[in-house]
Amino acid sequence: MANSNATFDYIVIGGGTAGLVLAARLTEDPEISVCVIEAGKDHSNNIDTMIPGFAMKNLGNSEVDWMFQTSQQSHLNDRRILVNRGKGLGGSSTLNIMAISRGNAKEYDAFEALGSSGWNWQSLLQYFKKSETFTASSEELSKLNIEPDSNAHGSKGPLQVTVPKWINDANAPFRLTLESFGIKYNPDSISGDNAGMSGAYQSIHPTEAVRSSSATAYYQPNKSRSNLHVITEAHVSRVLFSSEKYRGKLVATGAEYVKNGNTSVISAKKEVIVCAGTFQSPQILELSGIGCKKVLETNGIRVLYDLPSVGRNLQDHYWTPFTQELDDKIDSLEVLVSDPARAGQEWMLYQEKKLGMLSSMPAPTFAYVPISTFMDENKIAKAAESLKVDGLAENKTVQIQKEWIKSSVPHLEFALFPGCLPAPGNDPKPGKHYYSFFVGLMHPFSRGSVHVGSSDPLAPPVIDNRALDNEIDMNMMLDALKFLRKVADTGELGAISRSELRPGKELKSDEQLKEFFKSSVQTMYHPIGTASMLPQQDGGVVDSSLRVYGTDNLRVVDASVIPIHISAHTQATVYAIAEKASTFLA
16 A cells, blocks of 8 residues: 555556556566556455356446446437446456457558557567467367467466357357358457457466456566555546646656545656546546647636547447347356256356356357448448548548458457347346347447546546447448348258347338437447547547657556557457557566
């Protein structure tokens, strides 16, 4: 525990996925002192966060989830969307469903093409590998048809990565049916080409069958270091700056935080690093006086540096539910609720052998496919020609997305989830078994924003996704759903499928389905972009060393710096970004 008014070499604001990586790497040097300030608690011994099969229980639990909501979304019937984010040491790495995936090499190469030298697939690959230890037996790999590329996997990193041990009986029909649609099996989806269907990787310990997060992998083994200090349940209110500039730039001197109703200050001799995530990092910058002058003045915040792009270029993945009733002979997660005896058996199996439904993330096979798989790419390319968005960063990134329309870059993610996902729509029937698809858009063209709504540091940020605010995104979602309806009715999968629960076959016309989207679309909790790594003249907030423009020693390291979205779940990429960033600071 650090004392108020203490001084450290580095202050890390946010002990989430990225923050704990930086703290662990920096304190490898015993001469460097680091203090992490985290608003939540340490949940490392919380059974609900550690047991994989309990992951869904944590969503909506205010102890571990910020439970942010968007502003009313005018294109989604004025709904507010729940946007879960991890609260506590480990951040969203303690809240997510533990999927480990990497995007397409072209997506990472786009970071460099957008103006950030040294940020590309090849440069990040070494940090993907540095972050992980991959372990799986030949038998486990064989069951999922995974043939690991030895050049793509790490063997000495803190994060434990393995493959699912529980494979639902609907998985084989799912794979065979996708093959009948020409979707090829990808032997290793994290090697730079993620197109096709492939076995899943997960951040779960291979023998203990518990979640591996930045808290368990980077913090717990190193928390006894005398040069590593952590303050929990402390909400940062702002970054502090010297009254004198260095070469015309702001100099960060520390951070102010609120704990138990009391305001305290700690100082930094070298740097302050903001790792508060895509929603709260821009909020902290704005509370500190860095951001769009109009936004700051409207909220009564003194402007220290006018940086208009702070909080802009928000991107996320969006999904709509597709749920099908399943042959009752095939297991689904419903049995854990409807059958107490079976639930008890699964608990014993997990306790004694670390196997069964509770041991793994539930979807063992994912599919990432390009536009040409599910819709007319020429039609969407033509429609995109006239698409315009506001903002410098937004226009730069949208232009690259237009180039990806006719490429192998995946635009749709779906996986067979062996149960009825919690989502709006028809209610599941008691005693029935289900499977669901995430109908997930990887590269929507919508761009949103995150800003302060007041000068109160304890107030939530104002999040405006602007989800599906254009016809291109809406039509991609429409054609994706139509495609997956065909998949569900075809071949081996069709043979075990029963009636469609959501949206429901009664919704047939394009207009009806679009109305369903407006009432059901949610995010996949992969927000990025609000402190984009771009040249300042192109709408950037941080440069290629992740330093905030207009400052000498303030950086942002988290998913908010990603300028354009990737066709993957974000946690593996955040680990790699943090590992790379630690080399700038060491």
